[in-house]
Amino acid sequence: MKHITYIEDMNKWKDDFRFFYNVKVRFSETDMYGHMNNTVPFTYFEEARIEFLKYIGFMEDWVKPEHETIPVVADLQCDFIKQVFFDEEIKVYVKVKKVGTSSIDLHYMALDSKQHVCFVGRGTIVQISKKTGKGVAWSEAMKARLDEEVTSYHLA
């Protein structure tokens, strides 16, 4: 498998995931080359990320119109390992790799029904103020919850 800068040891990296979200490749997500279009994994990453953020209890506030902060994507990347086709059932895994002051680095892994890695990715999200657009530090409770995710994976 090709070298991917954010993965040191693929087997360890794979074992480190717990949380996943199921998607199925839609017909409208294919393109005239007959496979899933390259823009689609980023939508799957977003869905998996949001489900993960709901799971750790962060999303509820972030969708309230009156809430002061929202998460934004600072960067995002995807490495395509094998072609994916219409109707394939994909598990999109998410894990917290690193917790910053107001940001987290998330890693993603997509497995097909035969447990083959189809594509992988990573990206940073930052909590910002809706008014100023500047980063807002995690509260202690949020920080603790995020650290727990990092730790639990590494101990597992």
Added chain:
Amino acid sequence: MKHITYIEDMNKWKDDFRFFYNVKVRFSETDMYGHMNNTVPFTYFEEARIEFLKYIGFMEDWVKPEHETIPVVADLQCDFIKQVFFDEEIKVYVKVKKVGTSSIDLHYMALDSKQHVCFVGRGTIVQISKKTGKGVAWSEAMKARLDEEVTSYHLA
């Protein structure tokens, strides 16, 4: 050409359009059948509609966060006349067919570079209150501007 319920006389109907917006079929808008996916014209209709609403001076207020009303789509339909392929340049025409108290009925026509009709459509949009979700009648100025559009087409 097949019968389309909202078109009485295709030639007259075609002649009645003035305003159009250019789009080009994106690679990500094709599907594995090799042509433009059937969900895509609705995106083109939205783009053409918004350009039209900008042209008649309605859109500026409708994108202000503090403005009281927004336009919503009440219904939408599309009849597919010929297959459309990657990279085709399409002109999407829009006209006002009827003006209601708080709504307008818009018609759409898409022509390819050879002036062939690719797909046509129609749909009603309604001005609603962000707070109540209920229809809000056009102001007299808005009504006058809309009537002008209907009339100008029919006299032309």
Added chain:
Amino acid sequence: MKHITYIEDMNKWKDDFRFFYNVKVRFSETDMYGHMNNTVPFTYFEEARIEFLKYIGFMEDWVKPEHETIPVVADLQCDFIKQVFFDEEIKVYVKVKKVGTSSIDLHYMALDSKQHVCFVGRGTIVQISKKTGKGVAWSEAMKARLDEEVTSYHLA
């Protein structure tokens, strides 16, 4: 509820559905007005339609590259009944309304988790030849299977 041309009696029309497909509104499917964008139901209709076509055994051939025919959408429409928001779980129902020589008229109904109708729709699909682009009549087996769907709903 507003008048919808393809629905005579809403209660009977609703009772006539059996098959449904679950979708959840993605974050990327919302727009700056805060709700599901109006282009999205057509993607849901496509997903529900394809699941239905798999269920009646038609889809398998239609995704084989060497197969002679494909289904294409001849027309499509949607009536929006109530606003739909991020993360809502929607059941998209599909039924066969009428069987033509090479076409079927499908109806769609989307219910939210409280069983409220969010949007409804209809559209015709046609089996065409990949080579000629012309309609290809249903085989007797396909016709029989389609008639069964129409009948079973009406007897139920």
Added chain:
Amino acid sequence: MKHITYIEDMNKWKDDFRFFYNVKVRFSETDMYGHMNNTVPFTYFEEARIEFLKYIGFMEDWVKPEHETIPVVADLQCDFIKQVFFDEEIKVYVKVKKVGTSSIDLHYMALDSKQHVCFVGRGTIVQISKKTGKGVAWSEAMKARLDEEVTSYHLA
């Protein structure tokens, strides 16, 4: 500006671009946070990349159904510098950074109407065989054309 791993000197990196493609942020490309959704730049990258591939004469063959090879995306990444909103006019620049045996590394830069950098990106595409799915080396003519692009930028 934040550190981006594939950009050594931002000013030199910016000056190195020549080719660009215009896009305008669609309403359906915004999300409920009021800005362009994070999945959208990858569609813009694809459009700009394809226009670039047409410009250097590579695309014509790659869309022929009977042609033996197609380009596929091996990896893709985007760094978001500033929020982008509905209706913004964006220039998406593309350049060839490196030419491999069967691949090219492309860089992307998006400027708003005030010439501010909104987002940047990079990604590798590979020419593969439709049959085997394996990489197919550039012909000498293709290699020469690609090298020209790399060189012309660096001399300019």
